[in-house]
Structures are given as structure tokens and as C-alpha cells.
Amino acid sequence: MIRNFIKTAFRSLLKNKGFTLLNVMGLALGLAACLLIVFYIADELSYDRYNTRADRIYRVNSDLKYNELTTSYAIAAPPVARALKQSFPEITEAARLTPAPNVRVRKANENIQEYKVVYSDPSIFNIFTLPFIAGNPATALNEPNTVVINESTAKKYFGRTDVLGQMLTLSNDSLAYKITGVMRDMPAQSHFNFDFFLSMTSSPNSRDNGFNHFNYQTYILLKPSADPQKLEAKFGSFMRQHLNTATFNYNKFAGSGNFIRINLTPLTAIHLHSNRQRELGVNGDIGYIYIFGAIALFILLIACINFMNLSTARSANRAREVGVRKVLGSSRAFLIYQFLSESILITLFAAVVAVLLAWALLHPFNQMSGKALAVTCHTVIYLLPALLGIVIIVGVIAGSYPAFVLSAFRPINVLKGKLTGLKGGSLRSFLIVFQFTITIFLIIGTLTIYNQLNYIRHKNLGFKRDHVLIVKNVNLLEDPKILKAEIKQLPSVANATITGFLPTSDNRQPANLSGDGNTTSFMAELWAIDADYLNTMGMSLAAGRDFSEQMKTDSSGIIINQTAAKMLGYSGDAIGKKVYYPDRSGRKIACQVLAVVNDFNFNSLRDNITPLAMVMAPDWRASMSIRVKPGNLAALIDQIGKKWNAVSPNQRFEYSFMDQDFDSLYRAEQRTGNIFLVFTVLAIFIACLGLLGLAAYTAEQRNKEISIRKVLGASVTTIMALLTKDFVKLVMIAIIIASPLAWLAMQKWLQGFAYRQEISWWILLAAGLGSMAIAIVTVGFQSVKAAVANPIKSLRSE
Template sequence: MMGNYFKTALRSFKRNKGFTLLNIAGLTIGLAVCLLIIFYVFDETSYDRFNSKGDRIYRVNSDTKINASITSSAIAAPKAAEALQLNFPEIENTVRLLSDEEVRFKKGEELVLEKNTLFCDPSIFAVFTLPMLEGDPNTALAEPNTIVVTERMAEKYFGTTHVLGKVLTRVGDDNKSTICRITGVIKNLPAQCHFEADCLESMASQPIASNQNLAAFFPFHTYLLLKPQADYKKLEAKFPAFLKKYLDFIDAMEKQGDYIKLNLTPLYDIHLHSNRANELSANGNIQYIYIYSGVALFILLLACINFMNLSTAHAAGRAKEVGIRKVLGSPRTGLVLQFISESVLMSFFAMLTAVLLAWALLPAFNQIAGKSLTVTSTMIGWLLPAVTGITLIVGLLAGSYPAFFLSAFNPVKVLKGQTVAGVKGSRLRSLLVVFQFAISIFLIIGTLVVYNQLSYMQHKSLGFNRRQVLLVKHLNALNKQGAAFKQEVLHLPGVTSATLSSFVPTGHRRWTNYVSANNNVHQTEFWPVDEDYLRTMNMSLDKGRDFNAALSSDSSAIIINQTAARAMGFAGDALDKTIVLGDNQKQYHVIGVVKDFNFNSLRDNVSSVVLTMTTAFERKKQGDRPDVLAVKMNSDNLSALLAGIEKKWKSFSNNQEFDYSFMDEDFDNLYRAEQRTGKIAALFTTLAILIACLGLFGLAAYTAEQRTREIGIRKVLGANVPDLVVMLGASFLKLVCIAFLVAAPLAWLFMDKWLQGFAYRESISVWVFLVAGLGALLIAGLTISSQFIKAAVANPVKSLKVD
């Protein structure tokens, strides 16, 4: 019986090629988008799932409030891991990770920069699942100056993974060499890991790891492995009493409304649900998973709606077939199964095409989404059942209404030609068209808002000028000659100024400290800079003066931003006020107030920052600590200037790698997630409009075909072509207008909530809605006009001869 159904379905497809192609095209696009999003969601939700004990691993976070300064961080004090395990028996093990971002190892005569390096406790292999190919995981990192490398790093330095016992020479910031013995080789970390590491160094090599102050602010990422059946929420509830046991000033802080708190984040939640300061790497966002999944579902629904609309609009062509089948004794159940089988078969053909299309589009989608998605054997294991299930669901969903609609025809009325078919009089079909275009208009508005916000962020005044600023990195490789290198660069034509510092507004390095002012403690950014910093960054002073290297008193001078002045109670006049640095109690006097500048993402408000001047003498004494040279340029020949700076670099660094970036590019990278969202939204919007237009095109064609005789009569009675086109298209354009009225307020509510995630944002302009509404009308008009013009210009004599 089913074989007969499928044979009949194939004959129907062959007779109605245009109808079949439109339906398969719409379903193919919808299914291809669905598959791409499934790949994306699967990748994003797979982070850290490779850990066999992952459901018992939790990260310790720190939340602090000091006066107006509130910090939510992904780190804890060095002492926290030991103290927590000592006090809570439900903790089975702990491990600390400390990022060592810029490590240089010797490879022959070359110094190679390694950015994915972590200091780790020996227990890392007992907590995380990091399969070791060589070495003993129990002792690999027990001693100082021992390291464990990945397969990738072993191949890079030695050309083989059999490197147990070999050594690598580590060159530190002070250019002192340390011999590191390789005690283990592990498999490369999966891409779905919330931290990256090619080299694990022994924590015993890090002096600050033994700091016993539970309130110390060091960037240690601390993880707990709880015992089976332990409840992490109950453990969290014990943390306040735990902190009071070790920190006797907690009660006094709480009386002032301040606090220090610890809390836990499950390992599986880190990538998608955590966006704290000091994350080990850039995390994803669960909201974008919901958004992309919702859009994919809507696009698939658009394709299904197309199928329903075109099938019911095409009902007139199959009415006699249904009537004859019923007269010959075919039960309604048989007719329903016939039409459902046609729908499932069409869904099957569309899925085959969609799989090929998704596979072909995967490289382009990877580039847009910033992923490296591939179809693996693991993916195929769940993909085949998923594809089968989606095919059946789509076939049943898209074909159910047309099947029941067609099978319900009265055979007597059908054979007398009294059936109602096509678009005219179908409220459900009109509702579905409204739904289609409401989704499309919603996506158009959302895409315009995203791009408008991106444009706003890219053009907003940040309080500094990021244009034509080159950042030369890793100056610690110059063996204490950073200041001399700066002077040489200043002599190059096209260089207007330069500054040495480890802290730039678009950088990731931050130093948070505590200062005392007006008898209150304040948490603030603390940046050592040189005397040329404000000039090079083009920052403006609100009050006071800039640093002066010729004044010895400026070694204890500071410049604060306007936010810090307000937070410290210096809103009237901060000049000559005294501020005490918390860690060494050194006193500084304020010589200037710089206008607020954004040194974080525009998602966050400007926070307090304090600038201190590091003199040339102090840089020499400290081993030339600044590791970035920011160069302000004014040159028409940028390539020649870059070549000149690189030549100077190599003369100072003994031909080491020249690593640089442009500040405006670094700024744009802060909003990579939003840029990707904009591109993906634009892609999905285009596809949604394309699917809606395919359906509208088919409906217009069948409407014109149904009203052929009416058009002929109107032409004979004197109607002209424009009047006929307007008459035929008015009902469709009216539906688009209704769709706009439905979509516009929903889009405003949704996008306004999205914009709330930015401290600095552009309001949703009226022009966004006007462009979306007029654009949808124009697209719909162009889609249906070709069919209606074709019908309107046809010879009325031939039209009146249509049966």
C-alpha cells in the first residue's frame, strides 16, 4: 500500500514540477539552516564535556564590593584552595590554574613566544581529564621547573612526541634563563575546553602560589572536585562563615555595606553562563544559543508554512482527483495517508539536498561564526537519527493540514466544480502569510538594530584616539632596552609620539589595587605609565597637568580619572589631594584629573583608574617592566614605517619575532561576538525573506491562474494593466502591512532588552522601522508583480477560453 502511495506521489511531483521545485527549495533552505545551527549549538554545548568527572567540578569565584566599586571575578586567592579543602570534607580535591600569557622558550637560537601556558598544581590530572601519553600524572608537576607539554608543542620543538626527560629553556621577563624538564606529554586539549594550554608548568615554580592571605588579589583560577552526591549549593551556603573564620574584618565591611563573597560555577556552565572578569578565555553566551535556535526554528516553520500554503492553494488542481477517489470508494484515511506520504517524500528529497547544501556552506558558516565545525564520526552517530527525525517531523508538520484539507472535499460538489480553492477566502492561509512576513520583518528590524549598535560603538568618542596607533608587543624581549628602542622609533619619519606601558585601553592586561582616600578604601585600576602616555593616547585633562619627567616629585604623583575623583569624594577639586596605595602604603599626590576614557567594553560603565608615572630610572631598576610600546603615527606610507620599526626591533631583539597590532583593530575585537551576531542575523534574515518570497511567488502564480477568466472579463470591460496589477496585489500587500503591525512592537521589545546589555547604547530609531516596513513591502511587491503583470498583459480572448 505504501509503495502505491509513493508511486502516486512521484507522478504528482512530475505533473506539477513548478509547485514541487518551489516547495523543495523552501524546505531545503529551512532544513539547511536548521542543520547548521544544530552543528553550532552542539559545539557550544559540548564545552568541557570531555571531562569524565565534569559533573562534579566547580570553579570558585570572588565577588567584592568596596564603597562604589563592585567586582565579579572568576578568580580566588592563592590560599583559597587549601583552606576550602581543609574545612569542607565534601571536597575531594582542588586544583589551581594561573595563566602565564607570554612565555618564551628557546628553539635553537630563536626565541619562540608561547601564549597558551598555565601554571598548575600537580592535582590537575586528578581533577580534569587530560590523557597522558608519556609520564606519570601523579608526579609530573610535583617539582619546580617541570613542565608537561601537549603533542602539538612537542612536535613543534622536537619533531616527535617522545620527549620525556628532555629540556626546554624558558626565558623570563628579566631575560634570565630557566631550564625546564619535560615530565609528561598529554594529548592536545579539545577545542571545546574553556581554557587553552599547550604547556603546563609546575605551580611550585611560582612564588606567589604560597601567599597565605585569603583576601589577596591574584589571578588564580581555583577548581573544586566534589565527592559524589555532594550538593554544591549547600556548600556555597557555608562560605560566609568560612570567610569570617579567616578574615576578621568581614563583619566591619558588612556594617559599611561592603563585602567579600565566594561562590561556585559548575564546570559545564562556564562557557555559556559565565561572563566575569578574569575569565581564562573568551566565553560564549547562552542568549545567542537561544537566539540562533529560535531563528532556525522560525525559518523551518516558514518553509513548512510555504508547503501548507502552496498545497492548499494548489487544491483546485487536485479536487477532481480527490472526488474520483472518493466516488471509487477510497476512505478519507487513505487519502490522508496519500497526501502525508507525498509530504514526507518531499521532505526526504529536501533533506538530502539540505545535507549537501549545509556541507557545502559549512566553511563559509565557520568563517562567519568564528568556528571550526567539522562533521566527525561522533557527530554522524547522532546526526543520522536527528536527520531522520527532523525529516519525519517536517513532513508530518508541513503535510498534515493540506492532507486533512484536501481529503475533506465533498465529492459531489467537487465533480460539479463547486470547490473553493486558491487564496481567495482562506483566512488560515492569510494568517500564515502574515506569520511569514512578521518573522521576516522582525529579523530585518533586529539586524538593523545590531548593525546600528555596532556602528555606534565604532564611532563613539572613547576619551582617547585609537586611530593610527601601533602597539609593539613583548618589549621584555629587548633585554632592558625598551626605553632605548622607544627613542630610536621616535626618530623615524612619520612617528609623532610613543609611550611605554603594560596597560593600554584596548588591551587585556589590568591591575586592580586598593587605595585609601578621604579615610575610605577604594578599589581602582592602577596603571604605571610614562610621561608621554596621555599625549600619545590623545587623552584630555579635565584639571591639573600632565606628568613631567624632569620633576623628581612626580615619582609620587598620580593622575586620576573623573570617575575616580567622584568615587573618592574629590568631585569639587582633586588636585593636591593625597592617596595611599594599599599594598605598600606609599603616598601619592594628585596632579591631574583626566577625562573619563573607556578602557573596557562599552557593555560596562567607566570605572576608576589611577595613573602613576614610572621614570626611566625606575624602569631600569625594575628590569624595564613595560612590555608594550604604543606608537602614534602620521604617515602616508604605512608599510615603509612598519618596515622601519621592524628593522629597529630586530636590531635590538637579536632577530626575534616582531609582534604588533593596531589599536583600532584590538578595539573592534572586543565586539567580535556582536559582529558575528550581526553577520549571522543578516544571513538568516536574507534566507527568511527568500523563503517567504518563494511562497509568495507560488501563491501569486496560483492566484493569477485561478482568476484568469476574471482578468479577461475585466480587460474586455476596459480595465488597464496597472489597475489589474494593483487589484491583484492589494490583498497581499495588505497582509504585509498587518505583519508589520504585529512584528514591529515585538521587535522593539526584544531588541530593547538586548541593548540593555550595553552601558553605552544607541536608542532604536524610527527609521529602523520605516526601512523594515518599506523594505518588506518593496520585496513583496517585486515578488508578486511579475506574476500579476504576466496575467494582466495576457490576451483576454485566450483568458476567456480557459476551462
């Protein structure tokens, strides 16, 4: 019986090749897009889950409110880790990490830049699942000047992994580190990924600066029975106990409405739910997971709606077939099974094509999304049952309407011609409205994302990022000032500055600032710059003067931004006032305010501007930023490269452009916009396929009516308007429904940016007019084809 159903269904599908092709193509595209997005979402949701105790690992965060400015950090104070473990029995282990910037590792006569280097407490290997190939993880980082490297790094420097006891020289501090462990490469699905773990006791900033100075990524491991919420509720009294010291009155600080708090973020929530300052990397966003999940569902729904619309429309032409089958003895159950078999068979064909299509498109999708997705045995295990379920569900839903309605026809009425069509117009109208509502929603979302990205690219950030060439690692030169002086002499160079603290880099140095007559300090950024910095960066002063090499007293001066001036209480006149910050030994340094620089964005535009202070001092992590004049940039880079090679022949000449570095901060948003655009175009295309097929069947059903109208003198335009107007009405209803829904959804997405472009009216208008044009062009093509056909062919049988 089943064999007969499949054979009959297969013959019926071959007989209607156009119908079959449209359905298979639409469903295959929808399922392929859905599969790619599911791969992407599964990868994002898998972050940090490689840790065997991931559900018990938490990161300790810090929140600071001072002078009405609240800042959220992904770091904690140096003593927090030890104090938490000592104070709370629920915590079995605690560990700290702090990145080591601008590290060069010596290999023969070459110094190689390494970006994935971190100082770490020894207990980090007791918290995270980082398997060792060689060495003892319990003791690997106990001694100073020891390092654990991954297997790729071992092969890179030694060509093998049995390297215990070997030495690596870090040129930035000229120290030799002993390799005490080799671990497996960390999975890509981790919120941090380092190649070198240096012993924390080797860090130049390992001194305990108190509970109000945040600079360490801090992780804790809870006991299996511990309740993180109850633990977090105890942190308030814990912080008050440790913050009230002889030099800091926290009760007075909190009495003014300020606070310093710590809280926990589950390890598995960091990648998608955390967007704090001083993250270890660029995290994802759970909002994008919801967006992409909705896109996958929408595309699949659009494809299924096409299938249902075409199935119900085509069913009208099969009424006589049903009548004949019933006269010949077919039962209603047999007919239902037959129609469902055809529907499931089409869905099965589409699923097979979708799998092949998704596999073929996986590489370009990886390039677009920045992923390294691959089809593995694990993928196949969950993919096959999911696909089989989709095939059955889609096939049954799409085939249920024609199956149950057609099978209920009375054969005598059908064969007498009393049933000339199928009463499915209301359902098809609803499905078209639903389909175009989704399409318009996606169009508005795409336009909003691109509008925000365009706003980011062109926003005045308070500095000029164009025409700035950044030469890296000048700290390795014997005297970088000599190279700077030579480069400034080049005619195509406007100015140059030496510092690693740039608005577009991740080099940051936290410090506690305080002012005259104010014992309360607050967290700020402290940057070491030279006298050419502000001019090279194109920054402007709100008050005061810039640093000057001729003014020797400027070494004890300081420039603060407007936000820092406000928090210090110097909003009126800050020039000449004192600002205090601790040096590495904890000694308080007093500086005189020389200028207030206008606020500029040195964090992501998702965050508000935070306090910043700048002092004139050499930066050991330095790079050289060169403002170039418009002209032959390639020739200038060649000139600078020659000067570099003359003073440092054994070091690679590496450079970047500041505007490109800025764009990389928003690479996730750019990739999201590209993915959104591609899948929106795909959704529109699938919707057009269905609309084209539906218009063709509508024209076929009204073929004789069109012919009679033509004989009576109707023009092509009149007939085209007749066939198009019903579809246009449905699209207008979809516009009315989709516009407010899309506005609300994208408004929520924009709330994630501190600086954003509100949704403009033209976006809604463009989406509405665009969808209307798409519908008119799609239906109009079929309408014109029907309108220009010879009426004699249609009326010949009358």
C-alpha cells in the same frame, strides 16, 4: 499498496514541476540553515563537557561592592583555594591558575612568543580531565621550575613527544624549566586552553596577599553527594571569619553597605553564562544560543508554511481529480494516504538536498562563525533520526489540510462544478501573517545588532585608538628606550610609549588601593606607564598634570581615573592626596596624586568602568605603542622594522594596530551580526519563494476574472493593485504584531551592554517598509505577468 502510493505521488509531482521545485527548494534551504545552526548550538553547548567529572567542578568567583560600585570577578584571593578545602569536607580538591603574559621560549637563537602559558597548582590535574602521554600527573608540578606541555608543543620544540627531563628556557625570567609531563592537546571546546602549565611556585606573584586581593582563577571539585547551593550558603560566614584581620576591619567595611563575597559557577556554565572581569578567554553568550535557536526554528517554520500554503492553494485545482477518483471507487482513507505520501516524498527529497547543501556550506559557515565544525560519526548518529522525524512531521502537517479536506468532497458536487475552489483562504492568510511576522522580527533583530556594533566602533572611549601602531615584545631588548628614542625621531611619528598596559590588551595588574585616613582598601587596576603614555593614547586630564621625565619626584607620584577618585573619596580635589598600594613583598607604598585622568574604557563595553591607577615605572611585559601621523604607513612600518632588526636581529618584528585589537574584543558580536544577517536574508528569500508561488496560484485561480476585467477596459495598474492589496494588508498586520515583540526581545539583548545604543524608531520603520517593499515586489512580479497576458487565451474555453 505503499509502492502504488509512492509511484502515484511521484508521477503527480513530476506533472507539476514548478510546484515541486518551489517546495523542494524552500524546504531544502530551510532545513540546511537549520542543520548548520544546530551544529553551531551543539558545539557551544559542549564546552567543558569533555571532563569526566564536569558536573562536580565549580569555579570560585568574587564580587566586590565599594562606594556604590559593584564589580564581579572570575578570580579569587590566593588563600581561598586552600582555605575552602580545609574548611569544607564537601570539597575534595582545589586548584588555582593564573596566566603568564608575554612569555618567550628560547629555541636555538630564536625567542618564540607563546600566548597560552599559565602558572598552575599541581592539583589541577586531579580536577580536570587532561590525559598524560608521559609523566605522572600527581607529581608533575610539585617542584619549582617544572612544566607540563601538550603534545603539539613537544613536537614544535623537539620534534617528538618523549621529552621528559628536557629543559625549556623562558627568556622573560631567564629560567630553565624541566619538562615533567606531556599531555594530550586540550579540546577546543574548553573555556581555557593552554599549551604550557608552569609550576605555581615559580610564579613571581605567588605570595599570599590575603582574602581581599583577587588574582587567581580558582576551581574546586565537590564530592558526588555535595549540594553546591548549601555549600555556597556557608560562604558568608567563611569570608567574614577570614576577612576580619588586624589590618582590615570587615565588619566596619560591611557596615557601610559594602561587601566582598565569593560564589560558585558550574564548570559547564562558564562558557555561556559567565561574563565577569578577568575571564580566561572570550566566552560565549547563552542569549546567542536562544537567538540562533529561534532563527533555526523560524526559518524552518517559514519553509514549512510555504509548503503548506502552496499545498492548500494547489489543492483547489485537484478537486475534480478527487471527484473522479471517488467515482472510480477510491476510499477516503486511500486519498488521505495518497496526499500524505506526496507531501512526505517532497519533504524527503528536500531533506536529502538539505544534507548535501549543509555539507557543502560547512566550510564557509566555519569561516563566518569562527568554528571548526565537522561531520563525524557521532553527528550522523543523532542527525539521521532527527531528520527522519522532521520529514515525517513536516510532511504530515503540510499534507494534512488538503488530504483531510479534499478527501471529504462529495464527488457529485465537484463534477457538477459547484465547488470551484477550496475554502482555505483564512488558513493561508494566517500563515502568511505568521510568516512575515517572523521575517520582520529577524529584520529588526539584524538592524539592532548592526546598530549596536556601529555604536561600539564609533563611541568615544576616552582614548584615541586610531593611528596607533603597537610593536610587541620590546621587553626582550637590552634597552627599549634606545629604540623608542630613535623611532620618535622619525618624521611620521607623533609620539611613542613603552608599556604593556593598553586599553585594548588583556594585560592587567590588580592591586588594593586605599587613601588618606581610610584603612579600607578596594580592588583596582595598577598600570606601569611612562611619561609619554597619556599623550600617545590621546587621553585627557580632568585635573592635575601628566608625568614628566624631568621631575625625579614623579617616580613616587600616581595618576588615578575618576572612578578611583570617587571610591577614594577624593571626588572634590584629589591633587596632592595620598594613595597606598602594596608591592610584591606586601610593603605599603605611598604615592601622591599628580592628576585625575578622565575615565576611559579599558574593559569590554559590556562592563562599567572600574578603578584604575597609573604609576611611572618600567613594565617588564612591555610593548611599544607608536602614534603615527597620517601618510605612507607601509614605508613607516618598513623603517621601524629596520631599526628593530638593527638592535635585535634574532627576534621577530611583530606588530598590530590598536583599532584592530579593539575590534577583536567584539569579534563574537561581529560574527553574530554576520550570521544573523545571512540567515535573515535566507529567511526573506524563502518567504519570497512561497509568496511568489502563492501569488502565481492566486493569479491562476482568478485568470478568467482578470481576462474579463481587461476586456472591459481595466488597466495593468488596476489589475496589479487588485491582486496585491490582499497581500499588503496581511503584511501590515504582520508589522503591527512583530514590531513590539522584536523591540522587547532586542531590548533584553541590549541589557547585556553597560554602554549601548537604544533601539531607534527608524529601525522599526525600516523593517516595516522593507518587508512591505519585499512583498509588493514579489507579488507585483506575478501580478504584472498575469495582467499583461492575452485575455483571449483564457476566455477561449467559455
